[in-house]
Amino acid sequence: MTVRVPLLIDGQMVQSQSDKFIPVTDPATQNVIAEVPCATEAEVDQAIDSAKKAFETWKETPVGERARLMLRYQALLKEHHDEIATLLSSETGKTFEDAKGDVWRGIEVVEHACNIASLSMGETVENVARKIDCYSITQPLGVCVGITPFNFPAMIPLWMFPMAIACGNTFVLKPSEQDPLTPMRLAELFIEAGAPAGLLQVVHGTKEVVDQLLTHKDTPAISFVGSVAVGEHIYRTGTEHLKRVQAFAGAKNHMVIMPDASKNQVINNLVGASVGAGGQRCMAISVALFVGSAKEWIPELREAMKKVRPGAWNDPEAGYGPLINPAARQRVLNFIQQGKDSGANCLLDGTDCQVEGFPDGNWVGPTLFSGVTTDMSIYQEEIFGPVLCAIELDSLEDAIELINANPYGNGTSIFTSSGAVARKYQHEIKVGQVGINVPVPVPLPMFSFTGWRKSFYGDQHAYGKQAVKFYTETKTVTARWFEEDIDTGVNTTIQLK
Numbered sequence: 208m209t210v211r212v213p214l215l216i217d218g219q220m221v222q223s224q225s226d227k228f229i230p231v232t233d234p235a236t237q238n239v240i241a242e243v244p245c246a247t248e249a250e251v252d253q254a255i256d257s258a259k260k261a262f263e264t265w266k267e268t269p270v271g272e273r274a275r276l277m278l279r280y281q282a283l284l285k286e287h288h289d290e291i292a293t294l295l296s297s298e299t300g301k302t303f304e305d306a307k308g309d310v311w312r313g314i315e316v317v318e319h320a321c322n323i324a325s326l327s328m329g330e331t332v333e334n335v336a337r338k339i340d341c342y343s344i345t346q347p348l349g350v351c352v353g354i355t356p357f358n359f360p361a362m363i364p365l366w367m368f369p370m371a372i373a374c375g376n377t378f379v380l381k382p383s384e385q386d387p388l389t390p391m392r393l394a395e396l397f398i399e400a401g402a403p404a405g406l407l408q409v410v411h412g413t414k415e416v417v418d419q420l421l422t423h424k425d426t427p428a429i430s431f432v433g434s435v436a437v438g439e440h441i442y443r444t445g446t447e448h449l450k451r452v453q454a455f456a457g458a459k460n461h462m463v464i465m466p467d468a469s470k471n472q473v474i475n476n477l478v479g480a481s482v483g484a485g486g487q488r489c490m491a492i493s494v495a496l497f498v499g500s501a502k503e504w505i506p507e508l509r510e511a512m513k514k515v516r517p518g519a520w521n522d523p524e525a526g527y528g529p530l531i532n533p534a535a536r537q538r539v540l541n542f543i544q545q546g547k548d549s550g551a552n553c554l555l556d557g558t559d560c561q562v563e564g565f566p567d568g569n570w571v572g573p574t575l576f577s578g579v580t581t582d583m584s585i586y587q588e589e590i591f592g593p594v595l596c597a598i599e600l601d602s603l604e605d606a607i608e609l610i611n612a613n614p615y616g617n618g619t620s621i622f623t624s625s626g627a628v629a630r631k632y633q634h635e636i637k638v639g640q641v642g643i644n645v646p647v648p649v650p651l652p653m654f655s656f657t658g659w660r661k662s663f664y665g666d667q668h669a670y671g672k673q674a675v676k677f678y679t680e681t682k683t684v685t686a687r688w689f690e691e692d693i694d695t696g697v698n699t700t701i702q703l704k
């Protein structure tokens with residue numbers, strides 16, 4: 208019998224009473240490995256109610272105790288690192304190396320959450336007026352909600368609930384219905400680490416469940432990561448319901464290649480950044496801008512891309528795994544066809560990719576287009592597959608102008624040996640995360656994940672100090688104490704002016 212993924216409500220793993228289930232499939236074989244329920248309205252209400260009740264106690268829990276929960280959780284995640292990565296590979300198809308990276312980047316955020324006491328310190332100014340002090344304190348919000356995508360089922364839930372809970376909130380997570388097993392394992396380990404019942408709830412489902420979470424009177428803060436269409440819906444609906452929302456959305460990330468860059472570095476890094484994880488990363492490079500004579504490297508880039516082949520998660524030779532589902536594969540194949548129809552040169556075509564022993568996998572081979580123009584759909588849309596578009600330009604200024612005209616602003620990188628070029632680029636580019644000779648510039652958790660423009664709706668970003676701002680309210684206290692109240696036995700009446 209197929210495994211049914213439970214809900215986590217009030218500290219208990221429970222089976223949903225729903226009659227609607229979605230199959231969870233292995234993307235390399237289409238074998239159904241589990242079924243995930245679409246939680247009922249009553250179950251979602253129950254999860255929120257339990258989180259609300261738990262908040263009353265948790266918000267009073269000393270910060271050191273909250274930090275120690277995160278320390279225990281970090282140790283358990285590390286202990287189970289490879290086991291979680293194996294589970295993650297089985298439901299996403301990611302190579303084991305890639306899956307380990309997904310888990311590890313999440314663990315780093317838990318480590319950051321251990322530092323919650325320092326992170327949540329307020330500010331004080333003594334004598335804002337004579338004998339009057341002013342200070343700020345941070346207080347948690349209540350029940351926070353997280354809605355996560357399929358492509359990082361460990362890292363992205365771990366961006367959210369550890370920081371929210373360390374701040375004194377409780378949390379309801381709605382993971383992607385496509386790979387819920389990894390987030391459930393993360394939740395089990397959180398309980399094993401000693402999280403009191405109700406701190407973390409997990410409900411499953413799709414739009415209906417998300418909309419209930421978004422509009423519920425007792426969910427003051429919503430964190431979302433996913434596609435731009437859904438992100439806009441989440442941001443609009445959440446803010447219409449007067450909630451605090453952060454919505455991380457889609458991307459189209461450009462790499463600028465200057466002729467003074469190291470050719471070998473460019474080619475090695477560009478191959479990994481474009482086709483790694485099958486291009487299913489919000490920070491993947493999907494457009495390469497070759498400036499001036501750098502375009503002469505395109506044939507070598509093609510040869511390097513051609514050597515990368517997809518394969519099963521436990522195949523050590525595989526460069527990346529299958530796409531998440533057949534519809535995602537078909538969508539990518541449609542884009543490849545549109546690229547050809549619109550006149551781009553398809554230098555490498557991954558359409559007919561086969562992997563021996565896995566005839567039903569969602570495979571797409573590395574694909575490279577040159578001669579791409581900004582009016583083509585392969586340039587305008589996020590493809591989310593192993594497809595790289597090369598554009599040839601005359602100058603750095605042309606590259607900056609092109610990127611700044613693109614609506615997305617998640618990540619970008621430049622490869623150059625000139626400090627002046629790099630400095631100009633970092634200053635003028637309207638993208639929130641910039642790599643200088645670094646292809647996928649994902650900030651570590653002491654900084655925040657700072658996508659811009661259509662890649663992010665909201666103001667406070669994930670992890671770093673900004674997450675603490677997002678998950679707390681600041682209270683400012685102005686205090687005066689009357690010295691005549693000091694019981695010294697002496698008259699010490701002093702007038703405050």
Ligand code: NAD
Binds near residue numbers: 434
């Ligand atoms: P998705 O938008 O399809 O799903 C994300 C979440 O929203 C899932 O939990 C899903 O169940 C829910 N959802 C789907 N349709 C919904 C609807 N109509 N109403 C309410 N909720 C709905 O995204 P995905 O395919 O799982 O993930 C890939 C996308 O996520 C890509 O666009 C990628 O760029 C983006 N992403 C962005 C970042 C970032 O930090 N900017 C990080 C990772 C992924």
